[in-house]
Amino acid sequence: MTDPCGAELNPLVRKLESIAVLSDDEREAIESLPVVKRVLSPRQDIARDRDRPTSCCLVLEGWVFSYKILDDGKRQIVAFYLPGDIPDLQSLHLLWLDHSLATLTTCTLAFIDHEDLRGLLGRFPRVAGALWRDTLVAGSIFREWLTRIGRRSAYSRVAHLFCELYIRLEAIGLAEDYRCELPVTQLDLSDALGLSPVHFNRVLQALRRWDLIDLRDRTLIIPDWRALSRVAKFDPNYLHLKKRASG
Amino acid sequence: MTDPCGAELNPLVRKLESIAVLSDDEREAIESLPVVKRVLSPRQDIARDRDRPTSCCLVLEGWVFSYKILDDGKRQIVAFYLPGDIPDLQSLHLLWLDHSLATLTTCTLAFIDHEDLRGLLGRFPRVAGALWRDTLVAGSIFREWLTRIGRRSAYSRVAHLFCELYIRLEAIGLAEDYRCELPVTQLDLSDALGLSPVHFNRVLQALRRWDLIDLRDRTLIIPDWRALSRVAKFDPNYLHLKKRASG
DNA sequence: CGCCTAGTTGACCAGGTTCAACAACGGTGG
């Protein structure tokens, strides 16, 4: 189970290639990384606050999220991770985790030993640069989440999160025609937005009533993207995808 | 003005050395980076949302902050930067800025061309690693800010921010004995916490009344650290400072 | 069938916002 399993690492290669050019050497080196592949069931912790992981986990399939639990039991979801993401890349450079990490859906994960990853990054600085870039994009998303929670109304917040998730899914080929799978409960979404589940539900129904979204059976449909992103005041700039909207 | 000005880059060297060991070569290379030093007056923009900087700016003296302006004019402050920080390190890998950057106080800044910085990081991968680590710590702080705004009461939020700023200042020798300069207005702090200035002011007065803080003339005194950090539920883990509190 | 989770609704409540006015202060120009 700990052998190079080439094609499996595709989501990572695809992501890196969407923002940088990889040489054959580099691609090959990534694909021949020794990994331990594991399938986890939904809502299982992958790592916990204060853990000191010795490997990084690459998402191959499924959704992962990271969260913090406060001492009064409240939960804040701080990020969602999709295939190609490495949620705990930080453990490569920081000694302990400052949040917990769990699967949202059934997930296929590839665990890569820090040692091996460090070896790769030492030999291929451009790959290191690409991963660094990735943590910078993550930082940018955090900033957007911060202003979303800090300064936007509940309606705008909810709409904004839907816009972000749709665009991110589309970017990795998991969404098109303004329709995508959204394997999250309202409770998850409200914990990501700093809202109570009750209020989130009411906002959601308003958005539905106004035909801005259609969310049923874990499927999100956005009938009128322009209208939704106007409510959300959504500007995809912060996602730093390759092609830029304007400017 | 664009010559190597050795000792000036000290805040950066000191910071890197607080988390990693630098060889003489590495230290020397950093100190001989060509920089443009500039002194900016308070509340001046350094860079704006969507700019494409060609250099990074290292804070030598003073406070810098980054913020986003929403289209209804609301402002969210997303980070404070202190001497030794490189607020726009992201511009090294991302094409455009997703937030604005401004001085809070009179600042001495060292601008380092991307070219030069890239050259240095190419030659000294460990320095690159240390800076990468830095962006990871920034990410950790974002997560904490997110849960602070998303899931904490106003009292706890305000107290938490004071705790964080004190610890960060202490870590770079700008605070001791639970006393430090805090060159920020209440308006700034409320925009960092997602509160209205009026409510922030009331919360502040409550904290004063309970003798948890003493904030006058831009000086913060914390008479009872234990009590304040209890209200804040402050756990410095997320700052990833060298020595760890517990565990 | 029964239990658990997810979603929905109503009623009430409270934390925080908004608007408005004013005090204290420092800087500037006449």
Place this chain on the structure above:
DNA sequence: CCACCGTTGTTGAACCTGGTCAACTAGGCG
């Protein structure tokens, strides 16, 4: 030197967004 003005901080009152509590429905699954 003083009058004036803008910024910062403070206070009061009214309001409202969003939270809490509680009950109930609808599925899914053992």
